[in-house]
Amino acid sequence: MNTSIWQEITAELHAGTHKKTHPFRYGTLATVGLETLPRQRTIVLRAFDPEEMRISFYTDTRSKKILHLKENNRVSLLLFNPGKQLQVRIEGLAHRERSESVLQECWARLQAGARRDYTSLQSPGTEITDPHRIDYMQKETSDFFGIVHIFPFKIEYLKLVKPDHLRVRFSKEKQAWNSEYLVP
Ligand SMILES: Cc1cc2nc3c(=O)[nH]c(=O)nc-3n(C[C@H](O)[C@H](O)[C@H](O)COP(=O)(O)O)c2cc1C
Numbered sequence: 001m002n003t004s005i006w007q008e009i010t011a012e013l014h015a016g017t018h019k020k021t022h023p024f025r026y027g028t029l030a031t032v033g034l035e036t037l038p039r040q041r042t043i044v045l046r047a048f049d050p051e052e053m054r055i056s057f058y059t060d061t062r063s064k065k066i067l068h069l070k071e072n073n074r075v076s077l078l079l080f081n082p083g084k085q086l087q088v089r090i091e092g093l094a095h096r097e098r099s100e101s102v103l104q105e106c107w108a109r110l111q112a113g114a115r116r117d118y119t120s121l122q123s124p125g126t127e128i129t130d131p132h133r134i135d136y137m138q139k140e141t142s143d144f145f146g147i148v149h150i151f152p153f154k155i156e157y158l159k160l161v162k163p164d165h166l167r168v169r170f171s172k173e174k175q176a177w178n179s180e181y182l183v184p
Helices: 003-018 064-071 100-109 112-116
Strands: 026-032 038-044 047-049 054-060 074-081 086-096 145-159 166-173 176-182
Touching: 003 047, 003 074, 003 086, 003 145, 003 166, 003 176, 026 054, 026 064, 038 054, 038 064, 054 064, 064 086, 064 145, 100 145
Parallel strands: none
Antiparallel strands: 026 038, 026 074, 047 054, 054 145, 074 086, 086 145, 145 166, 166 176
C-alpha cells in the first residue's frame, strides 16, 4: 500500500476535524435514496478516527439525508483542498450512532446556538412563508440530534501537480487496504 499518500490523506482528515480554517472541515455528501437521484449537501466533518478511518458528522434526524440513509446507506463524500489542488473522494457505508451516552456527550459539548439548529418545531425542508419566523421548541431537546459515521471502503486521491498529476485508489478488501495508481 502507498503509505505516504495514505498518511497525507489521514493528516488532511485530521486537520479538517481539528482546524476550523482547514478546507476539509466541509465536505460534500452525496446520498441516493429510492428515487435514484443523487442528492448532495455540505456537511461539517466533526470527528475522524484514523484506526477505523471513520468520519462523523452531526445532523437533524428528520432531514432527508437520514431517510436516504435508511433506504440506502452507501454514500459518497467529496473533499477538496484548493491550496494543494487535492481532491479526496470517499465511498463508504453510513451508520447512525445509536449509543445514547455518546449522543448526549456530543450534545453537551455543542454550544447553545448550535443546539438550536436541531430544535425547529417543523422538520428541516418544510415550506414556510417567512424565513425570519421559524418556531423553535420551548424546551431544549436533543430528540432530533443525530450523529452519522461513514466507514469508507474506497478512497480516491487526486492531486494536480506538475509534471504528472497523481491519482491513487485505495480499496478495502477483507479488512486490509490496498492501493493502485490510476491514470489521472
Ligand atoms: C456551511 C454549511 C454547513 C453545513 N453543515 C451541515 C452538517 O454538518 N450537517 C447537516 O446535516 N447539514 C449541514 N448543512 C446543511 C446541509 O447542507 C443541507 O442543506 C441540509 O442538511 C438538508 O439536507 P437534506 O435535505 O439533503 O438532508 C450545512 C450547510 C452549510 C451551508
